[in-house]
Amino acid sequence: MKVYISILLIGLTIVAHAQRSVSGTITNSQNEPLFGVDVFIEELHKGTSTNENGYYELNNLPNNSIKLTVAFIGFETQIKTLNLQQNETVLNFILQEAVFKMDEIIVSTAFNKLQSENVMKVERATAQQLKNKGAATLIEGLSSIAGVSQVSTGIGIGKPVIRGLRGNRVLVYTQGIRLENQQFGDEHGLGIDESSIESVEVIKGPASLLYGSDALGGVLYFNPTKFAEANSFNLNINQSYYANTQGSNTSFGVKQTNDSWKFLVNGARNQHSDYKTGDNERVTNTRFNETIFNTAIGHSNSFISSTLRFNFNNTKVGIPEEIGIQNTHKTPLYPYQDLTNKMVSFNNIFFLPTSKITSTFGYTFNNRKEFELHHEEGEVHAEEEVHPEEELVASLNLDLKTFSYDVKWNLPKSEKVETIIGIQGLNQKNKNFGEEILIPNATTNDFGAFLTSSFDWKQHSLQGGIRFDTRAISSEKHIVLHEDEAHVFEAIDNSFENFSASLGYKTTLFKKITSRFNFASGFKAPNLAELTSNGIHHGSNRFEIGNSALKNEKNFQSDIALEYYSKHFEIFANGFYNHINNYIFINPTGEFEDEYAIYKYTQENANLYGGEFGFHLHPHPLDWLHLQSSFDFIIGKQNNGNYLPLIPAHKLTNTLRAEYDINNWLKNGFTLITVESNFKQKNISEFETATNNYNLVNIGTGGKINISKMSFNINLNINNLFNTSYFSHLSRLKTNGIPNIGRNFITSIKFEI
Incomplete structure (x- = not known):
């Protein structure tokens, strides 16, 4: 920590150039000033909003090229690239009304363009949009995005699945660095809470060109909480209640920003009891508790923009096995996991005369403990077996320490061409301190170098690049005595190399259809569990x-995305075909050891194909009404004809949404009803069970209420309105005959000062 602070202070003492500023007015097409328009420079984490006269001003800007984004609900988003050669720049905007959602800057791709200009199709959702859907957890909210689902164990444990790929095939980025928390395991969650993020971007398809190994299936890119607007102070307090689990979420945030410095701090506490199924039975030990804290400090001048962030997350989550004890206690029973994640990231942007260099350094400490009681034959679990945890030594205790780096140079650009070269890598050490060993002590080193360019002309964009990666994994030998047998973890010293490439083209067909064609290769090096496992994995039984x-x-994936927009109608079709060589999966051998079925990792070539299709209707003159529908499906098969495991069922989602304002006391009001239809999944691997179709109905309403000088946001949601008892195909509890969560009434209120 001291090292990062020292680097920050050294960077901030560099002699600054002359200060730059940009200002102007923003009006509508009738030349009326617009109040509250967001004016933001994404790379500087700096923004403001217009006053009653439509006036904005941003100071202390670099002597370099910047992208200024102007966004306002109900109007088209505009982005301008400015070369600030003068001390003061005046730039006025006239915004045109827009029927559909605002266009947004995409951060997860290389050139930070608006979504409408981007070569890759990227899904984006804000934390507030996910909350409006009434999700109990962040990962549950993400599964409402077409093409995204989750492997779940109750509601406290969930892992993302993008177009049928999961685990180490889906890379997660937060605070600008890789999330490293033993993500190969399905029996623990991400360790990211909505209080620490502003939005999420989903890349569906191989992104190894930008991110290296583990981005073979896609990327979840979490944008951290934004700083306050320039020269402002913000305080928010949020409280949510979940009736099904008698759970609560309490969070707060404090932000302060001036022209040069900015600071924020957020915290949250989540507590949930066992969830209740549609049959009104509680699933024992699905309870969990979570504590989150994050803070950030930033500084910018005409030469450098620096941000230092720290995030802490601790989760205690039960590992469910049955429907047994029926109570609403919130302390996990045995077995349970205690997961701690600490992340420090340090981001700098150096503004050179005609180019810029971006660097991000990160350090992640992850500790994963699993506690369980050992019983003699004939003993049974009892409610009084609730810990204190100090009574037992952790049976599993893994420490994972990861140092990562990411350096990019945006070369001097012409009017049509942008080019970026960069290097990325990490050093990772895994150590065991528990009674049992799941994976051995090991060291992993990654290094990658890439080049990517974008060429824009008229209504066309062409983007491509190439990358080389190397990964080295070395482990120690372990001998674990188990009853009368010894399980040996042989030492390994393996290395993996790979070239990746991608090519994308965006154009407008027939002057109406936005079209994107992408071809990309990706790769994933085997992880420690796949290479070295040799023992009982209690989380997977x-x-x-x-x-x-x-x-x-x-893998090699081809992807086609077509979108048609008119003033009151939008339709889209996204199709993909993904061929994977040496797909790694775990398969039963038919043998047993210590009464546990033996599973072994193997490889087979595989193919996945499918897509997402839908429309958005905004009928005239009913400007307040929206009808949205989407259908996504995935087929995954091995070359030998067998189906791949844990492929999501086909899903159809229909949403009717009304948006409205009522005088001055209710702003951004909404009411919605969603019907989610999940089809029967019978395309299963040889050790899976099929799941039947089911329908879920969710309703919600909310908005910003103004009373006198006080304002607050309120959300009311009922999920699974008819208390349907159902089995999600990706639920790890369905093999035990345990249904998913039943009806859940959720209320949330947020005060801002």
């Missing part, structure tokens, strides 16, 4: 054996 001879997974 099986004996797992690794395979040190595993090769890189390599």
Whole structure:
């Protein structure tokens, strides 16, 4: 921590150039000033909003090229690239009314363009949009995005699935660095809470060109909480209640920003009891508790923009096995996991005369503990077995320390061409301190170098690049005595190399259809569990054996996205075909050890294909009414004809949404009803069970209420309105005959000062 602070202070003492500023007025097409328009410079984490006269001003800007974004609900988003060569620049905007959602800057792709200009199709949702859907957890909210789902164990444990790929095939970025928390395991969550993020971007498809190994299936890119507007102070307090789990979420945030310095701090506490199914039975030990804290400090001048962030997350979550004890206690029973994640990231942008260099350094400490009681034959669990945890030593105790770096140079650009070169890498050490060993002590080193360019002309954009990666994994030998047998973790010293490439083209067909064609290769190096496992994995309730001879997974995906917009109608179609060489999966051998079925990692070529299709109707003159519909499906098969495991069922989602303002006391009001239809999943692997179709109905309403000088946001949601008892195909509890969560009434209120 001291090292990062020292680097920050050194960077901030560099002699600054002359200060730059930009100002102007923003009006509508009738030349009327617009109040509250967001004016933001994404890369500087700096923004403001217009006053009653439509006037805005941003000071202390770099002597360089910047992208200024202007966004306002109900109007088209505009983005201008400015070369600030003068001390003061005046730039006025006239905004045109827009029927559909605001266009937004995409941060997860290379050139930070508006979504409408981007070569890749990227889904984006704000934390507030996910909250409006009444999701109990962040990952549950993400699964409402077409093409995204989750492997879940109750509501406290969920892992993202993008177009049928999960685990280490989906890379998660937060605070600008890779999330490293033993993500190969399905039996613990992400460790990210909505209080620490502003929005999420989803890249569906291989993104190894930008991110290296583990981005074979896609990327979840979490944008951290924004700083306050320039020269302002903000305080917010949020309280949510979840009736099904008798759970609560309490969070707060404080922000302060002036022209040069900015600071924020956020915290949250989540507590949930066991969830209740549609049959009104509580699923024992699905309870969980979560504590979150994050803070950030930033500084910018005409030469450098720096941001230092820290995030802490601790989650205690029960590992469910049955429908047994029926109570509403919130302290997990045995077995349970205690997960702690600490992240520090340090981001700098150096503004050179005609180019810029961006660097992000990160350090992540992840500690994963699992506690369980050992019983003699004939003993049974009892409610009084609730810990204190100090009574037991953790049976599983893994420390994972990761240092990562990411340096990019945006070369001097012409009017039509932008080019970026960069390097990325990490050093990772895994150590065991528990009674049992799941994966051995090991060291991993990654290094990657890439080049990517974008060429824009008229209504066309062409973007491509190439990348080389290398990964080295070395582990220690372990001998674990278990009853009368010894399980040996043989030492490995493996290295993996790969070239990745991508090419994308965006154009407008027939002057009406926005079209994107992308072709990309990706790869995933085998992880420690796949290479070295040799023992009982209690979280999965099986004996797992690794395979040190595993090769890189390599894939090639073609992706076509077509979108048609008119003033009151939008329709889209996204299709993909994904071929994967050496797809790694775990398969039962038919043998048993210690009464546990033995599973072994193996490889087979595989293919996945499918897509997302839908429309958005905004009928005239009913400007307040929206009808949205989407359908997504995925087929995953091995080359031998067998289906891949844990492929989501086909899903149809229909939403009717009304948006309105009522005088001055209710702003941004909404009421919605969503019908989610999940189809029967019978395309299953040989050790899976099929799941039946089911329908879920969710309703919600909310908005910003102004009373006198006080204002607050309120949300009311009922999920699974008819208390349907159902089995999600990606639920890890369905093999035990345990349904998913039943009706859940959720209320949330947020005060801002």
